[in-house]
Amino acid sequence: MSTVEPVVTSPDAAATPLLEVRNLSIRYGRKGPLAVDDVSFTIGRGETLGLIGESGSGKTTIGRAILGLVPVTSGRIIFEGRDITRLSAADRRTLQGDLRAVFQDPFSSLDPRKPIGDALSAPLRVAGVPRADRTFRVQAALDSVGLAPGSEERYPRQFSGGQRQRVAIARALVTDPRLVVCDEAVSALDLSTQAQVLNLLSDLRAGADLGYLFIAHDMAVVEFLAQRVVVLNRGRVVEQGETREVMRNPQAHYTRVLMAASPVPDPDEQARRRQAWQQLKASASAPVA
Amino acid sequence: MLFFVLKRIAWAILTLLIASWIAFVLVHLSGSTPGGVALGQSATREQVIAYNESVGWYAPWLQQYFAWVGQVLQGNLGVSLIDGRPIGPDIAKRLPVTAALAVLGTLVSAVIGITMGVVAAVRGGAIDRGITAFSGILLSLPAFWVGVLLVYVFAVQLRLLPATGFVPFAVDPQAWARSLVLPVLTIAITSAAGLARQTRASMGEALTQEHMRTLRAVGTPTWRIVYIHALRGASLPILASVAIQFIILFGGSVIIEVLFALPGIGQAMQSAVGSADLPFVQALVLVATLVVVVVNLALEFLNRVLDPKLRAS
Amino acid sequence: MTVDTTSILRIRKPQRRLGGRVLRSPAAMLSLVWLVGLVLASLTSPLWLRYGPLEQDLSAVLQGPSWAHLLGTDELGRDLLSRIVTAAAPTLLIAVITPIVAVLVTVPITLWAARYARAEGFVNRLSEIVLSLPGTVIILAFIAAVGTNMPLVMIAFGLLLFGALYRVFFGQAKSLHQQLYVEAAAVDGVKPMTASMCHVLPNMSTTVIVQFVLLFGAAIGLQAGLAFIGLGPQPPEPTWGGMVQTASKFIFQQPWMMIPTGGVLALTIIAANSLADVLAGGSAMPPSLVSLKRRKTPADAAATAPESGTPSASTGRAQAAASAGDVPADADGALVVQDLVIGVDDGPELVSGVSLRVGRGRVLGLVGESGCGKSVTSYAMLGLLAPGLSVRSGRILWNGTDLVRADEKTLQRVRGHEIAFISQEPTRALDPMFTVGWQLAASVKRLRGVGGREARRIALQLLTDVGIVDPPRVLTSYPHQISGGMAQRVAIALALSGRPKLLIADEPTTALDVTVQAEILGLLRGLIAERDMSIILVTHDLGVVADLCDDVSVMYAGQIVESGAVRDVLVRPEHPYTMALLAADPHAILDFEGTTRLASIPGQVPLPGSWTSGCRFAQRCRFASDECTAAIPLQPRVQGDGGVRCIRRDDVRGRQEEWRRPVAVGGER
Numbered sequence A: 001m002s003t004v005e006p007v008v009t010s011p012d013a014a015a016t017p018l019l020e021v022r023n024l025s026i027r028y029g030r031k032g033p034l035a036v037d038d039v040s041f042t043i044g045r046g047e048t049l050g051l052i053g054e055s056g057s058g059k060t061t062i063g064r065a066i067l068g069l070v071p072v073t074s075g076r077i078i079f080e081g082r083d084i085t086r087l088s089a090a091d092r093r094t095l096q097g098d099l100r101a102v103f104q105d106p107f108s109s110l111d112p113r114k115p116i117g118d119a120l121s122a123p124l125r126v127a128g129v130p131r132a133d134r135t136f137r138v139q140a141a142l143d144s145v146g147l148a149p150g151s152e153e154r155y156p157r158q159f160s161g162g163q164r165q166r167v168a169i170a171r172a173l174v175t176d177p178r179l180v181v182c183d184e185a186v187s188a189l190d191l192s193t194q195a196q197v198l199n200l201l202s203d204l205r206a207g208a209d210l211g212y213l214f215i216a217h218d219m220a221v222v223e224f225l226a227q228r229v230v231v232l233n234r235g236r237v238v239e240q241g242e243t244r245e246v247m248r249n250p251q252a253h254y255t256r257v258l259m260a261a262s263p264v265p266d267p268d269e270q271a272r273r274r275q276a277w278q279q280l281k282a283s284a285s286a287p288v289a
Numbered sequence B: 001m002l003f004f005v006l007k008r009i010a011w012a013i014l015t016l017l018i019a020s021w022i023a024f025v026l027v028h029l030s031g032s033t034p035g036g037v038a039l040g041q042s043a044t045r046e047q048v049i050a051y052n053e054s055v056g057w058y059a060p061w062l063q064q065y066f067a068w069v070g071q072v073l074q075g076n077l078g079v080s081l082i083d084g085r086p087i088g089p090d091i092a093k094r095l096p097v098t099a100a101l102a103v104l105g106t107l108v109s110a111v112i113g114i115t116m117g118v119v120a121a122v123r124g125g126a127i128d129r130g131i132t133a134f135s136g137i138l139l140s141l142p143a144f145w146v147g148v149l150l151v152y153v154f155a156v157q158l159r160l161l162p163a164t165g166f167v168p169f170a171v172d173p174q175a176w177a178r179s180l181v182l183p184v185l186t187i188a189i190t191s192a193a194g195l196a197r198q199t200r201a202s203m204g205e206a207l208t209q210e211h212m213r214t215l216r217a218v219g220t221p222t223w224r225i226v227y228i229h230a231l232r233g234a235s236l237p238i239l240a241s242v243a244i245q246f247i248i249l250f251g252g253s254v255i256i257e258v259l260f261a262l263p264g265i266g267q268a269m270q271s272a273v274g275s276a277d278l279p280f281v282q283a284l285v286l287v288a289t290l291v292v293v294v295v296n297l298a299l300e301f302l303n304r305v306l307d308p309k310l311r312a313s
Numbered sequence C: 001m002t003v004d005t006t007s008i009l010r011i012r013k014p015q016r017r018l019g020g021r022v023l024r025s026p027a028a029m030l031s032l033v034w035l036v037g038l039v040l041a042s043l044t045s046p047l048w049l050r051y052g053p054l055e056q057d058l059s060a061v062l063q064g065p066s067w068a069h070l071l072g073t074d075e076l077g078r079d080l081l082s083r084i085v086t087a088a089a090p091t092l093l094i095a096v097i098t099p100i101v102a103v104l105v106t107v108p109i110t111l112w113a114a115r116y117a118r119a120e121g122f123v124n125r126l127s128e129i130v131l132s133l134p135g136t137v138i139i140l141a142f143i144a145a146v147g148t149n150m151p152l153v154m155i156a157f158g159l160l161l162f163g164a165l166y167r168v169f170f171g172q173a174k175s176l177h178q179q180l181y182v183e184a185a186a187v188d189g190v191k192p193m194t195a196s197m198c199h200v201l202p203n204m205s206t207t208v209i210v211q212f213v214l215l216f217g218a219a220i221g222l223q224a225g226l227a228f229i230g231l232g233p234q235p236p237e238p239t240w241g242g243m244v245q246t247a248s249k250f251i252f253q254q255p256w257m258m259i260p261t262g263g264v265l266a267l268t269i270i271a272a273n274s275l276a277d278v279l280a281g282g283s284a285m286p287p288s289l290v291s292l293k294r295r296k297t298p299a300d301a302a303a304t305a306p307e308s309g310t311p312s313a314s315t316g317r318a319q320a321a322a323s324a325g326d327v328p329a330d331a332d333g334a335l336v337v338q339d340l341v342i343g344v345d346d347g348p349e350l351v352s353g354v355s356l357r358v359g360r361g362r363v364l365g366l367v368g369e370s371g372c373g374k375s376v377t378s379y380a381m382l383g384l385l386a387p388g389l390s391v392r393s394g395r396i397l398w399n400g401t402d403l404v405r406a407d408e409k410t411l412q413r414v415r416g417h418e419i420a421f422i423s424q425e426p427t428r429a430l431d432p433m434f435t436v437g438w439q440l441a442a443s444v445k446r447l448r449g450v451g452g453r454e455a456r457r458i459a460l461q462l463l464t465d466v467g468i469v470d471p472p473r474v475l476t477s478y479p480h481q482i483s484g485g486m487a488q489r490v491a492i493a494l495a496l497s498g499r500p501k502l503l504i505a506d507e508p509t510t511a512l513d514v515t516v517q518a519e520i521l522g523l524l525r526g527l528i529a530e531r532d533m534s535i536i537l538v539t540h541d542l543g544v545v546a547d548l549c550d551d552v553s554v555m556y557a558g559q560i561v562e563s564g565a566v567r568d569v570l571v572r573p574e575h576p577y578t579m580a581l582l583a584a585d586p587h588a589i590l591d592f593e594g595t596t597r598l599a600s601i602p603g604q605v606p607l608p609g610s611w612t613s614g615c616r617f618a619q620r621c622r623f624a625s626d627e628c629t630a631a632i633p634l635q636p637r638v639q640g641d642g643g644v645r646c647i648r649r650d651d652v653r654g655r656q657e658e659w660r661r662p663v664a665v666g667g668e669r
């Protein structure tokens, strides 16, 4: 990811969105309730889309469906103009690492028994990159996330939480992807480490043709990173739009509650938010939570 | 719930069928034939074949098997090839011996094992290390060796108890009890250790649960924390090991019964296998499986009652 | 979604390779030497044994140990040593068949079942059936069929073990398959079975090896048992079980024979089992969460505390010498912590000289990143420190008593009655085995000394007080049947059951969604107003502090680095760490227009034991200079009451925004 490549090859490519999710519905098991209910959104090339909602709202399920980790009940997922809704494991390999992921838990997303270089080169091996090239690209990826040369020979336990999340990001970026699904990629981190990783994610996309689907439960984190945002509640989209618009002028009642409930570290501003929240609660016909 | 019960019972029946089928196949794969065993060395080939014909030995296996199942369903387990006596009543006479051994053995080893495990988990430190090392050794001692050593000490040297033999309860309860002391002690010594380890592990795990801190924070006294909350939390895995213990003793008390000359079903199995008494072997496998299946069913229902998560669903 | 700060409470042993574990354990080495030595001795026995195993000497039957026959002779005058050694290799080598068969059959099936949900149902059923087969009886029936062919019997035994072994393996294989790195491999495009082989199997290897060794021991036992009842290899071939059987026959004439025959067998099984124990990582148990032992008189504890170089320790000791009588007069209704030092017994210090004060009806926030010692400090206030941790010095004054030096009885009187505690994981804070009503009523009964009926009425009232909509239903629910927010309300009700004056809340909302968090914070605010309670609120969320707290103390690496009124600390921070935290918090940015960076604090919180005598923030502080290596006291802040622990506080005041400047792109260590 150290080089910036011009990517728009044809006018068509510019017009097709990077990812399109159409009327996606997913249920777990045969009879369970819908975990995701008729969700549609698109992500443009190089765009960051925030997906926000509380626990159980279906955001992780959507991310996993895009990565092919849960079966889709109905609807379509189109990546760079190609329907990937029900791609077989073998066909998924033909995406050539254009679609990658960073998971929430920096402790379980790396195999404790393998040096991290193995984790980074696995997708390259699958894509058939020759060995010499692989070493070079692994080192470049580690360098781009600020890890010292030689890190590829160390084991996950030798890294702190924040460093592991960097490793996870390097592993996502090593194939030079177009889209990275970041599922709660910073939620398990402490404030200072979270800031490091957020800055890193923001630096990496600058000038590159790299889009993120940034899944989080924290408004402020999404606000920091995402250009557009989709608000989910109980599997349904309640609101979507430009982040700035949605934050300044939230339309859905749920979005307003979510924003008012998120506390800020300023006593006076927080007192205002609290009041707003109490009013919203009082005015709501149906109780929240 | 009803559905659950029916499903479980159906599984139990399937298990019985599979076990008895295995026994049937094993019996038919063995070199012996009923005629050969029943008539002994002196019989001629023709006599043996005629005998085999008469019991339907040459019919297709499935046909034979289902004929046997049909007989069993009518309560007829067949007759012994060795002495020609019906097998059913013989087993019925032997069951109480094995049952007494298994029940007493399980109870005594449960009391000893659970106590040891709780003490180890609660006291920790040197006491824990001591109990763990000790139970590690007990766990490894072969039961028959321990049994013989006990016989040597209590029967040969101290002359406190009979070395071997069995007196039925109905004949003389006191002699009955004395005849069971050494077998039960042998079982307790060799089985308590496993229960102690399971108890220690489950208790240890229960004591590290987050709610222990809450309990302490509202001033719950230590004895309540240990004996009500931790022991209750550990109860399910402990109960499961006790049940497994019982099953092992019921089906596997062959060695103890042979060693102490107790006329139980284990001893019958040994002699039936030794003398190739095929119908007896088949019947014993069925009975032993029945015991396992029943104990497992009981355990499962008990779990339903004891585990709030299962009860709710 | 939760930040689990309690997971670090369990210090992880550095993972050692299995080989290392064995090499470092005398017991394991001894076992290994015994097993290998036995096989080697047995295989080479024709070369060095003085008698053949079948060589009879009817003039020397049933002898005890002597120079001629080191272990004595049997009833035919055969040398016992020869027979025991000769029997060893066949016994052990044939016994290996069982674990090999069991593992070869079970492991692939387990991996398959753990990966494919459809296979799982089928294999589970299959294993249940196998598990329900009466093992010993089937083995005997098998012997009836194939005779005493030991290798075949061992194979059958291995197959019968499938049920039990599958139980052991499946749980682990399943949870390994759910590990994110297995999913990550799927995203990489690695084939499913390849991923299982590369990522799941190696991580199961310890379990597999341990079971292998255990089954090996069991197989030796089974062989001996069969030989003992006459169903093993037939005489005159020597077998261990057969020899014990002979010994038992001649126990009246020569009891000695029992010792070597059974002893070798027992030692061999002990060796296998202890090897398995060591391979499994030892039998060490994690210490229980709360201390179950009678407390040492804490005065002793303080006296035996190791010398510590920090200045706070000496003041702590000075105060410890003073009797508990000289409690400040204004302490009524307040909790005062003075110079509290907490450490791991024989280990590093975790908290160094923390002082706090919560006045009646006030809320004190204790804030900092994970691992700074917030939870440990809050546990100490109720004597809830985990075994292995103790207060080394300092005082915790409450209503004229020093809780550090109080005996267990005094503490039990305080816990729940005067000071209550709620913890981070609401659903795990309640006992899953009992209903909410049972747990609430039990503590109401004890804390208020009322009868059962009255206790249930109070329990119902408490649930209503904490804003639960349908109290009767919740009373009869089990903890797993209620949501996290509801569980936290129940935990608060439980804390209120003794009408405490002070509530210590350790990250009470961290595990909850923001909307639920807002509700719980509202509830706590109501409690303060209605019940005149004080709260110590431990959190890592500055927004929560702003919402609820009057005062706040910022902790870093076991020390308070800044304290004061909430408005002073959050709006006009004087310590670089507080500034950095605020600048790193995206919530602090009210308008994202123009802001593109958060403060990056390089590195991470230093671990206990690696603290220097100077400023503990120095390696990460962008204002650090040479002065910062000296010991730095907490000095009064410039604006408002409270303290700041920074030698350059006058130079750095107001320079919060500088934290946003990048150090180097992704260049932090």
Ligand SMILES: Nc1ncnc2c1ncn2[C@@H]1O[C@H](COP(=O)(O)OP(=O)(O)O)[C@@H](O)[C@H]1O
Residues within 6 Å of the ligand: C005, C006, C008, C009, C010, C011, C344, C350, C368, C369, C370, C371, C372, C373, C374, C375, C376, C377, C386, C387, C388, C389, C607, C608
């Ligand atoms: N039982 C224990 N044994 C040893 N160290 C511990 C124990 N409990 C906590 N610690 C250590 O004490 C430090 C502070 O932990 P903690 O109070 O949980 O921090 P916080 O609550 O601020 O996240 C951590 O480094 C932690 O590893």
Ligand code: SF4
Residues within 6 Å of the ligand: C575, C576, C577, C615, C616, C617, C618, C619, C621, C622, C623, C624, C625, C628, C632, C645, C646, C647, C648, C649, C652
């Ligand atoms: S004392 Fe020095 S290193 Fe420590 S916070 Fe102040 S300026 Fe930074």
Ligand SMILES: [Mg+2]
Residues within 6 Å of the ligand: C005, C006, C374, C375, C376, C506, C507
């Ligand atoms: Mg904590």
